[in-house]
Amino acid sequence: MPDFTTIDSFYERIQQPLQLLLGEAGHFNMFRIEDVLSPDHKQANYSRRNFFKISLITGKNRIFYADKTFDIQGTSLVFTNPMMPYLWERVTEEQTGYICIFTEAFLSQMGDIKAFPVFQHTELGVLMLSETDALFFRQLFLRMEEELAGSYSYKYDLIRNLLMEVIHGAQKRHPTEASATTQSNANERITAIFLELLERQFPIDLSNQVIQISTPSGFAQQLNIHVNHLNKALKEQTGQTTIQHINERILQEAKILLKTTDWTINEIAWSLAFQEPNHFSAFFKKRTGITPKAFRVD
Template sequence: MANSERIESNSLFQLYQALNLSVELFDLAEGFTVFNLNEIGFELPYVSDSFRPNFFSFLFVKNGNGKYTIDEQTFEVEPHSIYFTNPSNYRTFSWNKIDDVLLITFDETFLKKYIGEEVYTDFPFLLTEIVRPKVVTDTFFREVEAVNSLILDEYRKNTIYKYRVIGHLLAVLLFKIKEHIWTDYNPIYEGNRSSQIIISFKRILERHYRDLSSGKIDVVFRVQDYATALNLHPNYLSSVIKSKTGKNITAWIAEKTLTEAKSLLQNDDIPIKEITYKLGFTETAHFSNFFKKYEGMSPISYRKSHHP
């Protein structure tokens, strides 16, 4: 990739393609990947394009060093460090040395499907925008390395319960990281005023769609509703979200609706008509048109692709 290009959004599959990685193990139906950066053959020193991913990632740097820039903040990444990022702002990364650097990536649909709907309650740090790389002790790095080794081994298999096993192992990894690094972490207090607004918006968005899916409420929030919940003018809220994340608030709402729709469609027991109403659409045709627009296929086709 040439670092003059600004990429609007990178999916996991696009990441593999951009880094010239083999897609042999990549399953488009599942939002999870794991690989060691030393498999790529970067020409060092390497500087990436500016890009905005739509997935979460963990870097486990056993031996290597580089830099990561997000939201005009640059962090050093060094040996025995763990670094987490989530889908939010534009960022770039650079590497001067890569000997042993494991990258684990996963999207929100994977988290909800294999760890649970309450994933953000258990792991609130997943909602934050910017987390500094954390240099950890040798003992702890060996602990997470053991879990990562199991995840990597499972990923290379072709078994019926492959992703269920990976989901459980990822939960173990997240609990270990939470206990060691973010024991009392509360992202609402991190960063400047704009960051707090983004984090609060993400939390309300997550809670609102959880309530929609569970049937607690049946009215979908609009921009004004989110602004009211945050005691902000809707124009100000929209400008903060756009400037901080590169996406307008309607795009965030649409992407969240799509994520929840995909999770619900993977459950054959829930009729599409019921999903339509759960997500606040008045007609199945409206839901179908929305889903086709963003996913490129009908809800029925998506469901069939997961239940052949």
């Protein structure tokens, strides 16, 4: 199953201390790629992060998303968002460039970062750069590196502007040479990630905990694929549709909560993302033949 990489675990992996930004919202940092690559060339796990990452990298690599694989070489600019699981495979040993990581809060004053196309669509998030474009973006990263090391009181405001210039500069360019392919095991990857995202929402331990994704379209959005594509992949791999998987897991959790907690029916319904308790009761009775209340006392 895919892992979840937090900022803390990222810093542990590169063996560097996590430094908080005094007086600043969120987190930002950047590194030279050659300083953070693992020396044993160990392949990273297929995972998602709780932070955004922009990589300017020179070398040959392969990046796997749920339904696409990008073979990239030369100098490339890669954007990854927290909710999109991916695996980055280093093909050649020699790699140079920069990685900058930041949280959504760091750029919150600049707008909804998740809405930018380079973070929404995988086909726009991987760009092969010409020599001229590579020089342009390299200079922006160098300036961010210089400002980060400096003592200017408003350096993070300046870095935000430079970061936005990277984002907008990338969106003005089209991905020309990055080759995206759909691999034969794409449906297996889609299925594995869907099941991991579904299961990650459980168990529900607190009455104020609410599952965040409860519809096929919600899961498809997280995977950045069409809901029909998700349904086809799951049907092929498991014999069940997206909604069947979701309903089965919600029903399983509902039975556990009814038998092991003293929460009210309303609280359980709310935790399972039902807006109205009667909708939950109808859902439960349709699949079990009895009401939630009857199941609890049975």
